[in-house]
Amino acid sequence: MIRRRSVTVAGHKTSISLEGAFWQGLRDIAEDHHTSLPRLIARIDGDRQQFANLSSAIRMFVLRYFRDQVHQQGRSVTDASFQKERRRHWARFRPTSSPEPSIRGLGIGSEGTRRMLH
Secondary structure: OEEEEEEEEOOEEEEEEEEHHHHHHHHHHHHHOOOOHHHHHHHHHHHOOOOOOHHHHHHHHHHHHHHHHHHHOOOOOOOHHHHHHHHHHHHHHOOOOOOOOOEEOOOEOOOHHHHHHO
16 A cells, blocks of 8 residues: 655655555664664655656665665675675765754654654
8 A cells, every 4th residue: 555655855845655565664774774764765865866756766775775685695794895885885874964854644753753763
C-alpha cells in the first residue's frame, strides 16, 4: 500500500509517496546510521539526479542499500578496503549543523524523531 507523506526539504514542502516497505526500510537505514529520517531524506534529495523525482530516488537508495548489504555478506567486515569504502560512502549522510527538516504524517520532527527511532 502506498503512503503519502508531506516533507519539508531545504525549506520547501513536497509530498512523497512510497510503499510501506520503503518507508520502513528508510527508517531502518536512518536508525542504523544514527540519523533522523528527515535528515536522511534531505541528503538523498541533495544527491539525486535532477531528472529523478524524490520518491524514485528514495526507492533506489533503499534498494541499493540493502542490495549492497547482501553483496557484502561475503566480504569480511574487518577488511580494510571494505571499511574505507563504507566510511567514504556514509560520510555524506552524517548529521550536519543545518536545521532538521520535518515530515508531517509520520510524527517526526524535533520532538518526534527521538520517539520514532527509540
